[in-house]
Amino acid sequence: MDLHSSAQDVHRCDLCETAIVHSYCDFCHVNLCKPCVVDHISDGYDKHKIVPFKERRSTPIYPKCRTHSHKFCEFQCVNCNNLLICSSCMASEQHMSHKFVEIAEIYKKNKEAIDKDAVELENSIFPTYEEIALDLENQLASLDGGYEKLITEISKQGEQWHREIDIVVNKIKTEISKIKFKHRDILQKHLDEIEQTQTLIKKTILAIRKLEKSTEISSTIEYSSKIRELSKVPPKIQVSLPTFIPKPIDLEKLYSLFGQITPLSTATEKNAFLLNQTNPSVKDLLDEPELITTILTGYEYLRSIICHNEDRIWMSDETNDIKCFNIEGSLCQTIKTKSGEFPNDIAEDNDEDLLYSNGRTKTVNRVKNGQTEKLIRLQGWRPRQLCVTSTGDLLVAMCTDDKTQSKIVRYSGFTEKQTIQFDDGGKPLYSGNEKIKYITENRNHDICVADFWAFAVVVVNQDGKLRWRYTGHPSVTKNEPFKPWGITTDSQSRVLTADHINHCIHILDQNGQFLRYIDNCDLEYPTGLCVDNNDNLFVCEYNSGIVEKIKYLN
Structure with missing residues (x-):
């Protein structure tokens, strides 16, 4: 019977293959019985390390030195990118006055980390994945x-x-x-x-x-x-x-009367052990946000702003001029609306073409290569605020001609893909009038709307299902009603909205929980907001025509 390939209750000696193991060579990784220990070390090799079998694999095996082949590396040279060296290397001119660290210390710390990781992987992470896999298998089985x-x-x-x-x-x-x-x-x-x-x-x-x-x-x-x-x-x-x-058969109406199939709704639930881990990419909020710079635009009633980088900052007010500035405040370009009316809002698509909406002409327009073209023309509805999503879709906030209903419509090019207007109970999600409903998309694809006359920030998921509604934060210093104007989100899916009447910015987490105000930068009637690719906040002031660049993250 092959003792090495058969199930056995006791370990056998690797040399004689019959006697019960007593010792272990930690250098050669060989099981040894008492008689065979002598035979194993008889070759005269001085690196054999014989230990009791129960203490096997407890002796660190140091790497050989590349310079001094007869020695082993027991140190790291900090000054030489943690190069492994021996005692002779330490005494050489090459490492004179360098700082050294014992490999044994690093080995011990890493061993502790490995043991900790092994415990967490075996006891927490892997069982969690097993649970998730079992749940998915059950879902597939019941599909x-x-x-x-x-x-x-x-x-x-x-x-x-x-x-x-x-x-x-x-x-x-x-x-x-x-x-x-x-x-x-x-x-x-x-x-x-x-x-x-x-x-x-x-x-x-x-x-x-x-x-x-x-x-x-x-x-x-x-x-x-x-x-x-x-x-x-x-x-x-x-x-x-x-x-x-x-009567002619209206298939679309017949379809809607027959019934409705709700879209797939994918809910994700974070696991507890992941919630307790620290995400190194999360940036902390500054205790006191800092005003970095200001841009004088020359506008009187500043409303909207777009800023992905500091070389191209688009702004608009209640004139037909849409201006582009750089961070130094120099005017780079001016585009006039084709109708002569002021734009309700501006946006920039993935090709860096400028978009603007016009409620009176009921159009959304695109400026491409200096030429203005109508991208969308509405009937019975007037476009208001705009947002280009991460996938390149265009979200348009709009209201009816009689100013009694509002909705958000998603377009791919000029094709309507989705309408968001009512909650699951059939009630309107947004106030009916034509007033301000600035819109943005979060990193988790939530659609966030600052509904001025509803006194609320309304957030739905990408399927149009209501996630949460924020109506302000109790404060002894903010005495006026919460009326959000501009809205934007940052790289951590925080939502920032301009509290126009109370002269401040509310910062919320992605679930609508209030985090803090930005109210220390002498803001006056903030309107449009945007965050650049480095998480710097740009704020429009309605009356002064000033844009403030604010740092609010570490």
Whole structure:
């Protein structure tokens, strides 16, 4: 029997393969019985390390020195990028006055870290992945049954519709039968009248023929002509058959009336052990945000701003001029709106082309290579604020012509992809008037809207389902109602919104929890906001026409 390949209760010596193991060579990694220890070390090699079997693999094996092959490296040279060296290297001119660290210390610390990682991987992380995998397997196993149930429900609805349609058809057939009887009565009545007159005419003709042959004077004298009476021929009656006018089938409306399939909704739930880990990419908020610089725009009523880098900062106000500045405040370019009206908002697409909306002309326009073209034209709705998403889609906030309804519409090019207007209960998500509804997309693809007249920030997920609503934070220093204007998000999915009346910025986490204010930079009536690629905040001041660049993260 092969003792090395068979299951066994005790360890055997690797040399004789029969005796029970007693010792272990930590250098050669060999199991040894007592007699074989002597044989193993008899080769004269001085690096054998014989330890009790229970203490096997406890002796560190140091690497050989590349310079002094007869020595082992026991140190790291800090000045030489942690180069492994031996004691002879330390004494050489090459490492004179250098700083050294014992490898044993580093080895010990890394061993502790490895042990800790092993425990966490085995006891926390791997079991969690097993749990997730099991949950996904269960979801996959129940997938067919769930969809079969859904198909059954749709089939039942179809059968119900067929029954209702049969009822409607039979009802219309009954109505037609009633009309038919009425039609027959009308025709029969007129036929009876005509037949009566025909009988009278026949009698009159017989009487006249008799008088023609008669020679009696009295009967001839008494004759009274009925020609005048009988010559009044009644009108010809024509009763038309009723017609059936089928209504055209509106498949889209029929589809919506039949029922609605909710879109796939993917909910992610963080695991507890991950929540407790520190994310090194998370930037901490500064206790006191710092005003870095200001840009004087020359505008009187500054509303919107776009800034991805400091060489191209687009701004607009209540004139038809859209201006581009650099961070030094130099005017680089001016674009005038084609209609002469001021833009409701501006945005920049993934090709770095400027977009702007115009509520009066009901258009969203694109400026490409210096030429302005209509990208979207609406009917019955007026576009307001804009946002280009990470995938290149365009989100447009809009209101009806009568200013009673509002919604967010997602476009791919000029094609409408999604409409966000109501919650699951059928209630409007946004206030109905035309006032400010600045819009942005978070890193987790949530759609965040600052609804000025709803006094709220309204956030839905990418499927349009309401996630949370923020209505301000209690404060003894902020006495006016919370009326958000501009809104933006940073690299950590924090939401920043301009509190126009209270002259400050609210910073929220991605779940709508208030973190703090920015209210120490002499802000006055903040409007448009944006965050650049380095998480610097740019704030428009409505009345002064000043843009402030603020650092709020470490």
